[in-house]
Amino acid sequence: MNKVSSAYHGWWVVFCAFAIALYGWGLGFYGLSLYLVALHKAHGWSPATISSAITFYYVVGAFLVMQVGDVILKRGARLVVIGGAALMGVGVLALTVIDRPWQLYLAFLLMIPGWAAMGGGSINTIIAQWFNRRRGLAASLALNGATCGGLLFAPAFAWAIDTMGFARAGTMAVAFVLLTLWPLAAVVLRPRRADEHDAGDETAAAHDGGGEPMSRAALLRQPRYLTMLGAFSLGLLAQISFIAHQVAFLEPTLGLKGAGWAVSLTSVSALAGRLIIGMVIDRVDRRAASAAVLCVQVASMVVLLSSTSIAALYLGCVLFGFGVGNLITLPGLIVQQEFPRRDFARAVSLNVAINQLVAATGPYILGVLHDISGSYRTSLMVCLGLQAAAAVLVLWRPAAEVRDA
Numbered sequence: 174m175n176k177v178s179s180a181y182h183g184w185w186v187v188f189c190a191f192a193i194a195l196y197g198w199g200l201g202f203y204g205l206s207l208y209l210v211a212l213h214k215a216h217g218w219s220p221a222t223i224s225s226a227i228t229f230y231y232v233v234g235a236f237l238v239m240q241v242g243d244v245i246l247k248r249g250a251r252l253v254v255i256g257g258a259a260l261m262g263v264g265v266l267a268l269t270v271i272d273r274p275w276q277l278y279l280a281f282l283l284m285i286p287g288w289a290a291m292g293g294g295s296i297n298t299i300i301a302q303w304f305n306r307r308r309g310l311a312a313s314l315a316l317n318g319a320t321c322g323g324l325l326f327a328p329a330f331a332w333a334i335d336t337m338g339f340a341r342a343g344t345m346a347v348a349f350v351l352l353t354l355w356p357l358a359a360v361v362l363r364p365r366r367a368d369e370h371d372a373g374d375e376t377a378a379a380h381d382g383g384g385e386p387m388s389r390a391a392l393l394r395q396p397r398y399l400t401m402l403g404a405f406s407l408g409l410l411a412q413i414s415f416i417a418h419q420v421a422f423l424e425p426t427l428g429l430k431g432a433g434w435a436v437s438l439t440s441v442s443a444l445a446g447r448l449i450i451g452m453v454i455d456r457v458d459r460r461a462a463s464a465a466v467l468c469v470q471v472a473s474m475v476v477l478l479s480s481t482s483i484a485a486l487y488l489g490c491v492l493f494g495f496g497v498g499n500l501i502t503l504p505g506l507i508v509q510q511e512f513p514r515r516d517f518a519r520a521v522s523l524n525v526a527i528n529q530l531v532a533a534t535g536p537y538i539l540g541v542l543h544d545i546s547g548s549y550r551t552s553l554m555v556c557l558g559l560q561a562a563a564a565v566l567v568l569w570r571p572a573a574e575v576r577d578a
Contacts, residue, residue, distance in 0.1 A: 242518030461568070
C-alpha cells in the first residue's frame, strides 16, 4: 500500500533540508561577513584582501554547484551532505588558525564543496526526489532554513566570536553543526522506496519521460530556460547587491542599531514572504508569481528612493524582504513546470551556479557607483531597473526548442 499519510518520510527530509540550509547559509553565506571582521581584527589584513578571497570562493564555488545535482543523483544525498558538512567545518576551522593572506584561498577551497553540498542546488534536488505536486510548499519550508541562518545562526555565531574569540567560537560552531547534522542526515537522507509517495504523487513517475537528462549546453539553448535564468540572475544581482550595502545605506539616517533592526525586519519579512508564497505557489502560475515578487521589490526601491523618513526606510526594507529567499525557491519550481523530471537536478544546479556567478559581481558594482556618485541613490536606481527588467523577462514564454537527440 502506498504511504501517503501524514507520516510520509518526505516531511522528515524537509526538516533535514531546513537544518542543512540553516547551517549551510549560516557558515557558508552569512558567516563570510563575520570571518571578514574577525580576520581583519586578528591580523590587520585589509577588507579588500579578504574580500578578494571571498570573491574567489563564490566564483570557483559556482563550478561545483553546477555539478551537485548530478552527484546527488549518482551518489545519494546522505554521502554528499555528510561529506560537504565535514569539509565546510574543516574550512571554517582553518580560517581560525591561518596567519598568511594566501592561506585564505586554501581555507575557502575546503569550504567550497561544503557550500555546494548545503546550498540551493543541493536542497532543491533533495526535495525533488520526495515531492512533486506539493514541491513548492516543501521547498519553501526547507529553504526557510536559509533565512533562519541569517536570522538566528549568524547572530548567535557573532555573539560567540565577540565573547569567546574567533578560534573558540569557530570550534564550537563547527562541533555543534556536525554533532547535530551528521546523525540527522545519516538517518533521514535515505533513498525513497518505490512504495513511498506524497499524496497525489503516485503517478508522477509515469511522466518522467525517461532517457538521459539534457546536457548543460542544450539547456542553454532552450529559450524558456534562458528567460528564467536571465530573470533570476538579474533579480539576484540586485538583491545580493542591496543586502551587501544595506547597513551602509541605512546607517546615516537610522544609526547602526536602527540599521541592525532594519536588517532583522528584512529577515523576518523574508521568512513570512517565503511561507506565504509557499502556501499558494503549487496552485498558481509560477512565472506570474515570480513577477509579482519582483514587483514588490521594485516597490521597495521606490519607497527607499522617495523618502528618507524613518518609517519609509523601515517599510522599504520590509517590502524588500518579501522577495528575499523567494528568488532562490522559485526557479526550481518553474523548472519543475516546464521541463521533464529527468532534467530537474541539472537544470536547477546550473541556474544556481550562474546566478551565483552573476550576483558575485553586484556588491563591487554598487560600491563603485556609490563612490562615483557620492550617494546610494544611483545604486538603488540600478537595483530598481534590474528588478523591473527581471519581472518583465520572467513573463516571456518562448516555445521550447526540440531537445537534442
